Amino acid sequence: MKAISYYSTNLKAPEVSFRDALLKGQAPDRGLYMPDHIPVLDDETLKSFSDLPYHKVAYHVLEAFLNKEVPRDIIAALVEDAYDYPVPLERVDRRQYVMRLDQGPTASFKDFAARMMGRLMNHFLEKENRELLILTATSGDTGSAIANAFYGLDNIKVLILFPEKEVTNRQRKQMTTLGQNVSVIAIDGKFDDCQAMVKQAFADPDLDMLNLSSANSINIGRLLPQAVYYFYAWARLREQTDEKAVFVVPSGNFGDMMGGMIARRMGLPVKRMVIAVNENDEFPTFLHTGKYEKIEPSRNCISSAMNVGHPSNLSRLVALYGGVMDEKGTIHKMPDMADMQRDIAAVSVDDGETRQTIADAWNNYRLLLEPHGAVGWAGLQHYLEMIDEKERNELFVVLETAHPAKFPEQIRQILEFDPELPPSLIGLEDKEEKFDSLKHSYDAFKQYLVDHYMKHP
Numbered sequence: 001m002k003a004i005s006y007y008s009t010n011l012k013a014p015e016v017s018f019r020d021a022l023l024k025g026q027a028p029d030r031g032l033y034m035p036d037h038i039p040v041l042d043d044e045t046l047k048s049f050s051d052l053p054y055h056k057v058a059y060h061v062l063e064a065f066l067n068k069e070v071p072r073d074i075i076a077a078l079v080e081d082a083y084d085y086p087v088p089l090e091r092v093d094r095r096q097y098v099m100r101l102d103q104g105p106t107a108s109f110k111d112f113a114a115r116m117m118g119r120l121m122n123h124f125l126e127k128e129n130r131e132l133l134i135l136t137a138t139s140g141d142t143g144s145a146i147a148n149a150f151y152g153l154d155n156i157k158v159l160i161l162f163p164e165k166e167v168t169n170r171q172r173k174q175m176t177t178l179g180q181n182v183s184v185i186a187i188d189g190k191f192d193d194c195q196a197m198v199k200q201a202f203a204d205p206d207l208d209m210l211n212l213s214s215a216n217s218i219n220i221g222r223l224l225p226q227a228v229y230y231f232y233a234w235a236r237l238r239e240q241t242d243e244k245a246v247f248v249v250p251s252g253n254f255g256d257m258m259g260g261m262i263a264r265r266m267g268l269p270v271k272r273m274v275i276a277v278n279e280n281d282e283f284p285t286f287l288h289t290g291k292y293e294k295i296e297p298s299r300n301c302i303s304s305a306m307n308v309g310h311p312s313n314l315s316r317l318v319a320l321y322g323g324v325m326d327e328k329g330t331i332h333k334m335p336d337m338a339d340m341q342r343d344i345a346a347v348s349v350d351d352g353e354t355r356q357t358i359a360d361a362w363n364n365y366r367l368l369l370e371p372h373g374a375v376g377w378a379g380l381q382h383y384l385e386m387i388d389e390k391e392r393n394e395l396f397v398v399l400e401t402a403h404p405a406k407f408p409e410q411i412r413q414i415l416e417f418d419p420e421l422p423p424s425l426i427g428l429e430d431k432e433e434k435f436d437s438l439k440h441s442y443d444a445f446k447q448y449l450v451d452h453y454m455k456h457p
């Protein structure tokens, strides 16, 4: 098979290798990288997945993309290291399941993508004897996800800036108790101040030597690992080898659902993808009418990680269906809407229904959901209404993207109890914290970078 190269969805930048796409993040024309063809797994390989642990399924899926650039034994070692936690599949009713993607170190499905991206970046840097310093500003969750994804890697250091008074105790502790290659600075300012300092550092030629990088969420290295759990769920739950599954994906920036779309093109038997969004319904409207309008500013819903008025990965979906959408959301060439409508259903779920779903799922099934997963479960109920009775006994998998204990206020309000902590959050209270403090001044920050990271000859 021909080696895969990666093109920009804006079509105005050269094609690159996986390594370059991974280390660059965004293409120079501001597009997103996409594989020029998608490798197809044969039936034997698909069949074999039913007996494999998660990391071995991940090996086969990622190897199909990486085999020309990363040696097989290294891919095997990286996935085994990244995926050392369980992926529970919970049966709820008939053949309706919830896949819990919340057992990683930050109790969110983003661990699946970020941990693999970190390990792949580290692999290339190690080989080239280079180091990278990842700078990130956070208002809470991004920082801990990045910190945990890169924690313990040899060729990557991480420095996180957070606004002193704007993160919760738990969020702060998830970053400040790690140590090793992860450093943290509390800024006496707001999130926007932290963000501005980081941006200024990226643009500062005096700091070129530091090899600064952002661990961008649109990186191709995050997208491909998100194809894996669809294969895993199907392999564990299928009754016939060619049985097709319907996946329901609570979606914001559409990275998660793109993973599923890629899995489908790789040969996974997917009947339909159901995209469940909150009140930010720009995609359902687009799918039904062909007209795309961003929602600015995005609407605030309790499924806060999905408050996205223009999903950045949408340009990848459009590309998959033969169209061109730029980073601003302007469509230069329409995708094949009829094909897209056949493969995808999209539903919008408002906050009232999200809350009601958390209550109903618990009362009817003892199924504990947090707001994002509840949007997914509600999306399944809508979809079941849209199809024939006989199709309702088929295989359905709803993705739960975060652990309920990350949203204790909502759960307490609706269900009147406190969810139990996941393993990754237990004991956090007693761990020792370490961080520095700075005023929100770029000069002070620059001096800090020079003192701590510049190698003096």
Ligand SMILES: *Cc1c(COP(=O)(O)O)cnc(C)c1O
Pocket (backbone or CB within 6 Å): 108, 109, 110, 250, 251, 252, 253, 254, 255, 256, 257, 305, 306, 372, 401, 402
């Ligand atoms: C990021 C996130 C989502 C949305 O995922 P996308 O890939 O951006 O669509 C859903 N749920 C949770 C908990 C998240 O953190």
